[in-house]
Amino acid sequence: MKFNFSERLNKLPAYLFAEIDKMKAQVKAGGVDIISFGIGDPDLPTPKEIVNVLKKESEIDINQKYPSYEGLLEFRESVSGWYDKRFGVSLDPGTEVLSLIGSKEGIGHLPLAFINPGDVVLIPDPGYPVYRAGTVFAGGIPYLMPLLEDNDFLPDFSCIPANILEKAKIMFLNYPNNPTSATADKHFFNEVVKFAKKNGIIVAHDFAYSEIYTGEKENDSFLSVNGAKDIGIEFNSLSKTFNMTGFRIGFAVGNEDVIKGLGAVKTNLDSGVFQAIQLSAAYGLDNEFHVVKDNNSIYKKRRSLLVGGLEKLGYKVYKSDATFYVWAHVPEMNMTSKDFAISLLNETGIIVTPGSGFGGYGEGYVRFSLTISENRIEEALMRMGA
Numbered sequence: 001m002k003f004n005f006s007e008r009l010n011k012l013p014a015y016l017f018a019e020i021d022k023m024k025a026q027v028k029a030g031g032v033d034i035i036s037f038g039i040g041d042p043d044l045p046t047p048k049e050i051v052n053v054l055k056k057e058s059e060i061d062i063n064q065k066y067p068s069y070e071g072l073l074e075f076r077e078s079v080s081g082w083y084d085k086r087f088g089v090s091l092d093p094g095t096e097v098l099s100l101i102g103s104k105e106g107i108g109h110l111p112l113a114f115i116n117p118g119d120v121v122l123i124p125d126p127g128y129p130v131y132r133a134g135t136v137f138a139g140g141i142p143y144l145m146p147l148l149e150d151n152d153f154l155p156d157f158s159c160i161p162a163n164i165l166e167k168a169k170i171m172f173l174n175y176p177n178n179p180t181s182a183t184a185d186k187h188f189f190n191e192v193v194k195f196a197k198k199n200g201i202i203v204a205h206d207f208a209y210s211e212i213y214t215g216e217k218e219n220d221s222f223l224s225v226n227g228a229k230d231i232g233i234e235f236n237s238l239s240k241t242f243n244m245t246g247f248r249i250g251f252a253v254g255n256e257d258v259i260k261g262l263g264a265v266k267t268n269l270d271s272g273v274f275q276a277i278q279l280s281a282a283y284g285l286d287n288e289f290h291v292v293k294d295n296n297s298i299y300k301k302r303r304s305l306l307v308g309g310l311e312k313l314g315y316k317v318y319k320s321d322a323t324f325y326v327w328a329h330v331p332e333m334n335m336t337s338k339d340f341a342i343s344l345l346n347e348t349g350i351i352v353t354p355g356s357g358f359g360g361y362g363e364g365y366v367r368f369s370l371t372i373s374e375n376r377i378e379e380a381l382m383r384m385g386a
Contacts (some may be wrong), residue, residue: 003162011136013129020351027345036351037368038073040178040324042243044285044298047291050242053283057276067272070263071099071251078282079251088220089229095256098263099273102207103208103237103250104130106262107172110204111138113261114169114323116331122164122171124155126179126355126362128206131172143168147319153182157195158323165199174206176219176322179358179367183322189225196231202258203232208250211241211292214300215321223254233258240324241286249273299324302370302377309381310368324370327355337366348383 015356017233028034038244057063070076070226083089091097100106108130111121119138123131124145135142143164153171173192175184179328196203205222211220223234233254239245252262266272306326307317316329330340337354355362372380 001194003096008136008139009031012133019351019357023342023345024103024351024369025031027349032150032349033385034349034351035372035383036375037372037380038353039349040240040297040369040371041245042240042324042371044243044295044372046243046247047284049286050244050280050284050288054247054276054280057279059150060276060290063275063279066070067278069272069338070279071097071273071276072282075278075282077249078285079130079253080286081254083221083223083253087224089221089223089253091253092256094099096253096259098252098259098266099271099278100235100237100250100252100266101270102239102248103206103235103252105248105270106235106250106266107131107204107206108134108137108253109265110258110262111135111140111170112176112265114142114258119169120151120167120360122155122160122168122201124172126303126358126361127172128178129358132359135170140169141167141236143333144361145171147180147182148361149180151176153180154184154188157191165201168199169189170202170204171196172206173222174208175222176209176212176320178323179325179327179334179353179355179365180208180318180327181320181323182318183219183320184264185226186220189220189222189228193225193227197227201231202255203228204232205232207234208237209240210236212296213322213325214303217321219322229254230313231255233262236280238284242281242288243295244281244284247277247281278330299370302372302374305374306368306370306381309377309384313381313384326370327365327369328368330355330364330366332348337363341366344384348380350380351385 076097079097080091080093111134115138118141119140121135121140123142123170147153164315210219231250237250318327337356341352341354355365
């Protein structure tokens with residue numbers, strides 16, 4: 001018997017990273033040694049101290065029961081304490097912090113709390129595919145905001161038509177940006193606050209790469225500018241910061257009403273985060289930021305090696321010190337980003353992510369992830385002809 005997918009599911013393209021995994025498996029089955037610059041899953045280990053806390057807390061009976069929906073107060077206090085110390089942002093751990101099963105889960109669920117069928121959600125393009133997926137699942141209409149290199153991959157709000165703004169309820173932003181690696185400063189965030197207040201829009205800032213930078217300047221929090229908490233929230237994750245992708249632990253912080261709405265969705269759809277994981281994450285936020293500095297030193301060396309090699313091969317690379325991604329123009333002018341990625345995989349066994357997988361304005365680019373060793377980067381560059 002054949003069953004038909006729902007209309008909302010049919011509106012979505014195949015999930016990019018699942019497609020890449022399938023291509024990778026096919027080539028690998030042919031005996032090819034795959035070098036993957038694809039998915040942004042850190043190869044560096046989770047700090048041992050965090051893992052040890054998880055082991056210890058997992059053995060305690062109370063932590064094996066259903067967790068609280070909004071998250072352990074200890075974890076939320078660690079989040080608020082870190083935001084105060086790192087960004088100078090004051091948060092009430094009781095009402096302005098919510099634990100998440102990774103930031104992806106919270107991003108995907110947010111539209112269910114505030115979007116009715118026909119409402120518009122402003123989405124950066126190129127951008128993380130979940131912004132669009134969450135919007136479609138909620139019955140909303142995605143409106144794509146082009147991120148162009150000429151504008152340092154920042155959206156131009158003046159280009160959004162008035163009839164769209166009348167229906168817009170949420171705007172997703174993401175800086176440091178995936179996939180472009182672009183950053184935004186407080187001047188831009190101040191403009192965002194003015195724009196959102198004028199148009200009655202919730203700002204949902206995806207800040208998953210807050211601690212990944214290879215230059216001297218730290219990344220700015222959206223919530224650190226005046227008035228941001230009046231209209232927005234920020235999503236963050238322990239996945240990239242402490243190499244905890246498999247733990248599935250993140251958080252949302254900011255406007256009390258928006259946090260309350262997202263929390264209401266979660267109470268109906270999930271049962272919270274395993275308490276032992278929350279306690280291990282709290283330990284990390286309280287104690288382990290020396291690891292972040294060490295990780296960033298490694299990413300800096302990898303970035304320098306990869307960018308230098310790509311430029312020797314004729315690639316035009318967007319220069320940035322943020323995230324662990326390198327965003328580069330497709331070197332073959334007559335090829336789409338997907339065709340180039342497939343060709344590169346078949347000819348060299350190297351996986352890169354086609355920019356078109358992040359939206360139409362990602363066409364013409366490919367994304368390299370710095371989550372492989374220097375030796376493997378050197379091997380990849382040799383295979384590519386460097």
